[in-house]
Amino acid sequence: xxxxxxxxxxxxxxxxxxxxxxxxxxxxxxxxxxxxxxxxxxxxxxxxxxxxxxxxxxxxxxxxxxxxxxxxxxxxxxxxxxxxxxxxxxxxxxxxxxxxxxxxxxxxxxxxxxxxxxxxxxxxxxxxxxxxxxxxxxxxxxxxxxxxxxxxxxxxxxxxxxxxxxxxxxxxxxxxxxxxxxxxxxxxxxxxxxxxxxxxxxxxxxxxxxxxxxxxxxxxxxxxxxxxxxxxxxxxxxxxxxxxxxxxxxxxxxxxxxxxxxxxxxxxxxxxxxxxxxxxxxxxxxxxxxxxxxxxxxxxxxxxxxxxxxxxxxxxxxxxxxxxxxxxxxxxxxxxxxxxxxxxxxxxxxxxxxxxxxxxxxxxxxxxxxxxxxxxxxxxxxxxxxxxxxxxxxxxxxxxxxxxxxxxxxxxxxxxxxxxxxxxxxxxxxxxxxxxxxx
Amino acid sequence: xxxxxxxxxxxxxxxxxxxxxxxxxxxxxxxxxxxxxxxxxxxxxxxxxxxxxxxxxxxxxxxxxxxxxxxxxxxxxxxxxxxxxxxxxxxxxxxxxxxxxxxxxxxxxxxxxxxxxxxxxxxxxxxxxxxxxxxxxxxxxxxxxxxxxxxxxxxxxxxxxxxxxxxxxxxxxxxxxxxxxxxxxxxxxxxxxxxxxxxxxxxxxxxxxxxxxxxxxxxxxxxxxxxxxxxxxxxxxxxxxxxxxxxxxxxxxxxxxxxxxxxxxxxxxxxxxxxxxxxxxxxxxxxxxxxxxxxxxxxxxxxxxxxxxxxxxxxxxxxxxxxxxxxxxxxxxxxxxxxxxxxxxxxxxxxxxxxxxxxxxxxxxxxxxxxxxxxxxxxxxxxxxxxxxxxxxxxxxxxxxxxxxxxxxxxxxxxxxxxxxxxxxxxxxxxxxxxxxxx
Numbered sequence: 001x002x003x004x005x006x007x008x009x010x011x012x013x014x015x016x017x018x019x020x021x022x023x024x025x026x027x028x029x030x031x032x033x034x035x036x037x038x039x040x041x042x043x044x045x046x047x048x049x050x051x052x053x054x055x056x057x058x059x060x061x062x063x064x065x066x067x068x069x070x071x072x073x074x075x076x077x078x079x080x081x082x083x084x085x086x087x088x089x090x091x092x093x094x095x096x097x098x099x100x101x102x103x104x105x106x107x108x109x110x111x112x113x114x115x116x117x118x119x120x121x122x123x124x125x126x127x128x129x130x131x132x133x134x135x136x137x138x139x140x141x142x143x144x145x146x147x148x149x150x151x152x153x154x155x156x157x158x159x160x161x162x163x164x165x166x167x168x169x170x171x172x173x174x175x176x177x178x179x180x181x182x183x184x185x186x187x188x189x190x191x192x193x194x195x196x197x198x199x200x201x202x203x204x205x206x207x208x209x210x211x212x213x214x215x216x217x218x219x220x221x222x223x224x225x226x227x228x229x230x231x232x233x234x235x236x237x238x239x240x241x242x243x244x245x246x247x248x249x250x251x252x253x254x255x256x257x258x259x260x261x262x263x264x265x266x267x268x269x270x271x272x273x274x275x276x277x278x279x280x281x282x283x284x285x286x287x288x289x290x291x292x293x294x295x296x297x298x299x300x301x302x303x304x305x306x307x308x309x310x311x312x313x314x315x316x317x318x319x320x321x322x323x324x325x326x327x328x329x330x331x332x333x334x335x336x337x338x339x340x341x342x343x344x345x346x347x348x349x350x351x352x353x354x355x356x357x358x359x360x361x362x363x364x365x366x367x368x369x370x371x372x373x374x375x376x377x378x379x380x381x382x383x384x385x386x387x388x389x390x391x392x393x394x395x396x397x398x399x400x401x402x403x404x405x406x407x408x409x410x411x412x413x414x415x416x417x418x419x420x421x422x423x424x425x426x427x428x429x430x431x432x433x434x435x436x437x438x439x
Numbered sequence: 440x441x442x443x444x445x446x447x448x449x450x451x452x453x454x455x456x457x458x459x460x461x462x463x464x465x466x467x468x469x470x471x472x473x474x475x476x477x478x479x480x481x482x483x484x485x486x487x488x489x490x491x492x493x494x495x496x497x498x499x500x501x502x503x504x505x506x507x508x509x510x511x512x513x514x515x516x517x518x519x520x521x522x523x524x525x526x527x528x529x530x531x532x533x534x535x536x537x538x539x540x541x542x543x544x545x546x547x548x549x550x551x552x553x554x555x556x557x558x559x560x561x562x563x564x565x566x567x568x569x570x571x572x573x574x575x576x577x578x579x580x581x582x583x584x585x586x587x588x589x590x591x592x593x594x595x596x597x598x599x600x601x602x603x604x605x606x607x608x609x610x611x612x613x614x615x616x617x618x619x620x621x622x623x624x625x626x627x628x629x630x631x632x633x634x635x636x637x638x639x640x641x642x643x644x645x646x647x648x649x650x651x652x653x654x655x656x657x658x659x660x661x662x663x664x665x666x667x668x669x670x671x672x673x674x675x676x677x678x679x680x681x682x683x684x685x686x687x688x689x690x691x692x693x694x695x696x697x698x699x700x701x702x703x704x705x706x707x708x709x710x711x712x713x714x715x716x717x718x719x720x721x722x723x724x725x726x727x728x729x730x731x732x733x734x735x736x737x738x739x740x741x742x743x744x745x746x747x748x749x750x751x752x753x754x755x756x757x758x759x760x761x762x763x764x765x766x767x768x769x770x771x772x773x774x775x776x777x778x779x780x781x782x783x784x785x786x787x788x789x790x791x792x793x794x795x796x797x798x799x800x801x802x803x804x805x806x807x808x809x810x811x812x813x814x815x816x817x818x819x820x821x822x823x824x825x826x827x828x829x830x831x832x833x834x835x836x837x838x839x840x841x842x843x844x845x846x847x848x849x850x851x852x853x854x855x856x857x858x859x860x861x862x863x864x865x866x867x868x869x870x871x872x873x874x875x876x877x878x
Binding site for chain 1: 440441442459463464466467470471473474475476571576577578579582583585586587588589590591592657715718719730731732733734735736737738739740741746747749750751752753754757758760761762764765766768769770771772775776777778779780
């Protein structure tokens with residue numbers, strides 16, 4: 001049955017995702033209300049660019065350049081925040097909550113940094129803050145983790161959750177090009193922004209894995225504890241050696257529950273090529289979740305773009321159209337666990353993380369070099385899984401030595417690397433990359 | 440906040456999945472209630488084998504061999520039906536609904552065949568029938584289609600939704616063995632049942648794609664209209680030729696919306712090897728969903744087994760613990776669309792389906808043979824995408840000719856095949872397989 005009662009939406013920001021949301025809601029209005037049981041109507045749009053609102057909406061709804069009037073508008077049931085950033089977006093979300101509005105947002109930065117404050121305010125006011133679009137675009141990964149896998153003790157999550165860096169890594173591998181060259185191409189194609197820092201340095205992925213970690217393990221968001229490394233210093237050489245050893249390099253967001261605490265980290269990672277997630281190419285996203293009952297499940301799709309992100313925003317609107325009539329304690333909790341059931345699990349320092357490593361060394365082509373290096377590894381109880389020893393190129397006296405180690409603790413491998421770098425037969429710094437079997 | 444009110448469950452059947460459900464609920468009781476906001480407790484278990492109940496539960500709940508007493512039990516809020524089949528399971532589900540109990544079931548056969556009657560009864564009585572475990576085991580694919588992708592006009596779904604056949608196909612390809620040989624191995628390993636008909640003939644996959652089709656397009660279940668072909672006649676030769684052409688053969692459940700009606704079919708299908716879903720191996724499941732806004736999304740995981748299936752059963756219990764307090768019209772509808780908003784879309788006969796084809800012919804090694812065959816194809820407007828022409832083996836006068844066609848209508852290709860088979864230079868029947876680019 002389709003109710004007469006319409007869900008009235010105030011949309012903040014009519015840029016790429018806002019425009020996509022407007023268009024999809026309009027195009028699929030009939031099917032969406034056949035599902036939701038009520039019409040979902042954008043009644044007012046706020047943007048500094050009024051001409052753009054007019055262009056996108058064709059004047060089918062009220063428009064304003066004053067977003068604060070929308071969050072206070074008595075006609076509005078739900079506010080969609082698509083402005084982004086931590087500044088005015090935060091004030092608007094907090095004001096919307098204070099006015100008793102439900103909120104839908106795609107703003108991972110805001111929630112990863114200020115989520116605890118925002119969710120607490122929403123809880124106190126009895127409103128919902130929905131954010132499916134904040135992680136992996138159109139892939140319903142938050143719904144999967146929060147609801148679909150509710151039976152499970154989740155053990156770890158590993159995700160390709162930044163399309164820009166995955167596009168760059170795919171191109172670097174396919175074409176053997178450098179990071180800088182591919183970044184320029186990505187900027188030209190619109191896959192990377194003019195200032196790509198947040199993407200290429202791993203900050204965006206860290207925002208997203210921070211949110212997933214809290215939902216997986218039932219803890220407050222702790223973005224400031226995340227270990228973050230991007231791909232800007234990654235060499236094409238290492239992508240090639242990894243390939244020879246049967247691995248792909250992906251920028252993964254990883255969170256893992258251990259006896260000592262929770263690992264929360266973003267860095268370039270070697271993954272066995274035979275894993276499905278290693279074959280996620282271009283700007284696509286994929287998230288692998290390991291639960292104790294279900295085993296491994298993987299979720300794949302477009303992680304960005306106007307309509308894929310709109311898909312997630314509108315799914316949240318439909319959910320709110322159902323849940324706003326349910327008693328608050330029966331709603332899906334913001335971070336998967338009931339607000340008073342969150343536990344302050346410690347995030348481990350990167351020094352305490354246990355994983356496997358890829359090491360690349362520049363060594364002199366003399367007898368005894370390998371013996372010296374393997375002695376250092378053996379004394380630190382680091383065992384070697386695989387190795388590539390190159391002949392020096394014509395006219396050179398040094399060659400590359402590549403090692404894959406078995407699992408060890410990060411501080412242990414760092415001590416090993418310091419010893420190796422101090423050897424006279426080793427030139428320059430050791431390149432260290434982390435490796436996950438995801439088995 | 441964790442409520443004092445417990446959700447009391449009556450479990451029908453303590454076999455593999457029932458036992459798994461009991462164990463996971465017990466093992467993860469604390470995390471599950473931290474999510475659900477209330478404890479979920481199995482208060483009574485029914486099974487003909489009382490000793491098995493005792494063994495699995497350790498006597499922690501009431502037990503009975505009378506399942507009908509459970510569905511009428513005033514203490515029970517939710518009935519989990521894990522008996523299977525269309526017989527007593529149907530009577531029990533209908534009786535549970537009549538007694539005002541919510542129902543969770545993993546029974547795809549029951550719902551694909553009697554779903555319309557069951558959902559109508561549930562709707563009339565105001566109870567929920569949840570069935571995440573009925574399709575693709577622990578993968579939350581029903582939640583994704585029904586809720587996560589609610590913004591989308593879904594265009595098609597294609598899934599590897601039967602682990603037994605995917606295991607057999609993976610082994611046939613890896614080892615070059617025949618269907619019969621691998622089936623025996625699968626039976627020995629427990630991947631195939633003693634009577635494997637439902638799996639290998641595609642009936643189980645057809646049950647599941649029938650349910651997905653209804654949720655994707657908002658129509659009643661129409662299992663009797665599904666076109667079903669299994670893998671029992673598939674030759675290892677065709678798997679090998681497909682591989683040479685860059686394709687894998689998978690048993691896919693496919694449903695597609697067209698202007699004339701809905702395609703609903705299960706058959707062995709060539710898929711480009713580069714697609715992620717082509718690389719889903721062994722007993723794993725994966726479902727690819729194409730939505731107009733989100734594009735392609737893929738969901739991957741274990742499609743069967745005690746705990747993966749239990750994961751889905753318990754996710755449904757948690758959902759019910761939330762939704763049973765919501766007004767009925769706000770609940771997630773059984774078939775994704777509100778009950779009175781389902782539309783009687785026609786299912787197309789297989790003759791009307793448009794796809795691409797793989798044809799394998801045994802032809803005499805004479806000049807002019809290829810010209811004759813290509814003339815027949817050209818006259819029927821079937822264009823050729825790729826071809827393998829083999830030399831005859833030593834001492835033979837016939838050779839294999841393999842053709843991939845571009846898209847055409849099934850009745851058109853059947854007419855072409857009849858003409859080709861009538862040629863004097865062609866020996867025996869033409870092998871026809873369907874091909875999907877899933878692009």
